Amino acid sequence: MGATQQVNTTYQRIPPYVEIMDSTLRDGEQTNGVSFLPHEKLVMARKLLLDLNIDRIEVASARVSEGERQAVSKICAFARKAGRIGRVEVLGFVDGGQSIDWIAGCGAQVVNLLAKGSLKHCTQQLHKTPEQHIADICRELDYAARKGISVNLYLEDWSNGMKDSPEYVYQMMDALTADSLPVKIRRFMLPDTLGVMNPLQVIEYFRKMMKRYPDQHFDFHAHNDYDLAVSNSLAAVLSGAKGLHVTVNGLGERCGNAPLASVQAILKDQFHAKTSIVESQLNDLSRMVESFSGISVAPNQPIVGENVFTQVAGVHADGDSKDKLYYNELIPERFGRKREYALGKNSGRANIAKNLEELGLELTPEQTRRVTERITQLGDRKEIVTQDDLPYIVSDVLKHDGMEEHVRLVSYMVSTTYGLKPGANVRVEINGQQYEAGATGDGQYDAFVKALRYIYKKYLGRTFPILANYQVSIPPGGRTDALVQTVISWHYRGGLLRTRGLDADQTEAAIKATFKMLNIVENDMLKSQAEREQKN
Numbered sequence: 095m096g097a098t099q100q101v102n103t104t105y106q107r108i109p110p111y112v113e114i115m116d117s118t119l120r121d122g123e124q125t126n127g128v129s130f131l132p133h134e135k136l137v138m139a140r141k142l143l144l145d146l147n148i149d150r151i152e153v154a155s156a157r158v159s160e161g162e163r164q165a166v167s168k169i170c171a172f173a174r175k176a177g178r179i180g181r182v183e184v185l186g187f188v189d190g191g192q193s194i195d196w197i198a199g200c201g202a203q204v205v206n207l208l209a210k211g212s213l214k215h216c217t218q219q220l221h222k223t224p225e226q227h228i229a230d231i232c233r234e235l236d237y238a239a240r241k242g243i244s245v246n247l248y249l250e251d252w253s254n255g256m257k258d259s260p261e262y263v264y265q266m267m268d269a270l271t272a273d274s275l276p277v278k279i280r281r282f283m284l285p286d287t288l289g290v291m292n293p294l295q296v297i298e299y300f301r302k303m304m305k306r307y308p309d310q311h312f313d314f315h316a317h318n319d320y321d322l323a324v325s326n327s328l329a330a331v332l333s334g335a336k337g338l339h340v341t342v343n344g345l346g347e348r349c350g351n352a353p354l355a356s357v358q359a360i361l362k363d364q365f366h367a368k369t370s371i372v373e374s375q376l377n378d379l380s381r382m383v384e385s386f387s388g389i390s391v392a393p394n395q396p397i398v399g400e401n402v403f404t405q406v407a408g409v410h411a412d413g414d415s416k417d418k419l420y421y422n423e424l425i426p427e428r429f430g431r432k433r434e435y436a437l438g439k440n441s442g443r444a445n446i447a448k449n450l451e452e453l454g455l456e457l458t459p460e461q462t463r464r465v466t467e468r469i470t471q472l473g474d475r476k477e478i479v480t481q482d483d484l485p486y487i488v489s490d491v492l493k494h495d496g497m498e499e500h501v502r503l504v505s506y507m508v509s510t511t512y513g514l515k516p517g518a519n520v521r522v523e524i525n526g527q528q529y530e531a532g533a534t535g536d537g538q539y540d541a542f543v544k545a546l547r548y549i550y551k552k553y554l555g556r557t558f559p560i561l562a563n564y565q566v567s568i569p570p571g572g573r574t575d576a577l578v579q580t581v582i583s584w585h586y587r588g589g590l591l592r593t594r595g596l597d598a599d600q601t602e603a604a605i606k607a608t609f610k611m612l613n614i615v616e617n618d619m620l621k622s623q624a625e626r627e628q629k630n
């Protein structure tokens with residue numbers, strides 16, 4: 095009981111509104127190999143601020159390059175017009191006012207000042223005492239105030255600071271929250287710079303911070319080195335953090351930051367927290383950043399991954415159309431996406447029916463059954479048949495609808511051996527009787543047809559139409575490895591007879607087309623035979 099109560103009180107501490115700061119354009123750009131062009135940064139900033147309605151964006155580090163200055167200036171000009179300039183933030187350094195000048199020169203109004211959050215960083219990197227560092231920061235604050243720039247402050251390496259030198263962290267905080275400061279620091283941003291924390295530590299350290307400085311606004315800035323960025327972000331919010339730092343697609347140095355879409359979904363669904371995010375824009379934004387960064391999102395990445403709204407198992411599609419049995423709150427439409435039903439060996443009739451419905455194809459239950467059977471056969475050998483392949487499969491199945499199968503392939507083997515002609519062994523059943531033969535040819539299919547001709551000639555004393563043309567195509571939109579369509583034209587009764595075969599394998603597709611032809615011929619033959627007998 096005690097444990098439950100504790101969890102409940104923890105929940106009550108979630109701020110009703112969680113502020114989200116996206117750092118795709120700053121921390122995200124620190125991903126190895128990623129460099130955004132100024133116009134790309136502008137387009138992403140627009141998307142984030144206008145379409146997504148995000149609270150804050152961090153768009154650059156000050157003084158990095160001339161290109162960066164252009165990008166920040168453009169973003170600021172746009173944001174000012176859009177009335178959102180207060181949401182644009184730039185990382186700045188404790189550098190005697192140079193960063194502040196740079197930021198003000200670009201037209202930005204907020205600096206995210208990078209200060210040291212661990213004693214180690216302070217003494218070993220800056221070679222300063224805490225008192226010297228604090229004095230430097232205060233001069234920076236004073237200068238920012240005079241320039242009309244408001245200040246948020248990073249305590250870099252805060253996670254290690256809390257672990258190894260909490261007294262240093264408190265010394266910094268005590269000094270930087272003092273009433274005597276020239277300007278109040280608006281937010282303290284606590285980064286797990288090296289991504290070393292776990293959620294229990296986040297809770298412990300955040301509670302300590304909250305207890306000592308209950309009136310301060312704390313952001314948490316996670317890194318994903320242990321795949322805990324999202325969990326740690328939530329732990330921070332549960333412990334009183336008012337803001338979270340994220341990046342689109344989790345871009346960022348090493349293993350990246352907490353991914354925006356995941357953080358948003360969990361905050362909303364699991365903790366009923368409010369954010370400003372327009373969720374239906376998340377997928378679009380993810381695709382945009384994927385394209386500009388050149389870093390692909392894993393297909394199984396929650397919310398924005400290629401496959402996450404694709405149902406493969408038929409039982410799920412069935413549940414979808416019945417009582418939404420397999421729905422969770424992660425409904426694709428929420429994120430500007432659509433649920434897709436993959437067709438494969440696991441797709442049941444309901445799944446296929448869903449796909450047919452989306453294509454506007456109406457089939458009888460019997461036809462649906464046969465299409466399903468066909469997809470299952472295909473899926474046994476290749477992974478997935480997409481919706482784009484479906485019309486081809488349907489017409490393949492329905493083309494020879496109702497035709498009796500007098501000629502049936504029982505089994506076959508084709509072979510290619512180095513230095514030898516391709517060979518084929520074929521066993522067929524023609525009007526209930528089985529025959530077998532082997533042949534070699536110029537290719538596997540050629541050998542196959544030669545063996546068939548041999549059977550027809552030797553056992554039935556007749557032949558079948560000669561091949562006139564042979565075309566292989568991949569259905570448009572289909573995956574290259576999924577399906578091949580073969581259309582064969584045959585010289586038949588003074589004209590051309592065309593049959594099609596569809597399969598994952600080219601030879602198999604040609605064989606299918608051949609057997610369709612043989613059945614048409616056989617049916618015609620039996621029909622005229624019956625007519626002759628009737629006449630006699």
Ligand SMILES: [Zn+2]
Binds near residue numbers: 285317346
């Ligand atoms: Zn970072």
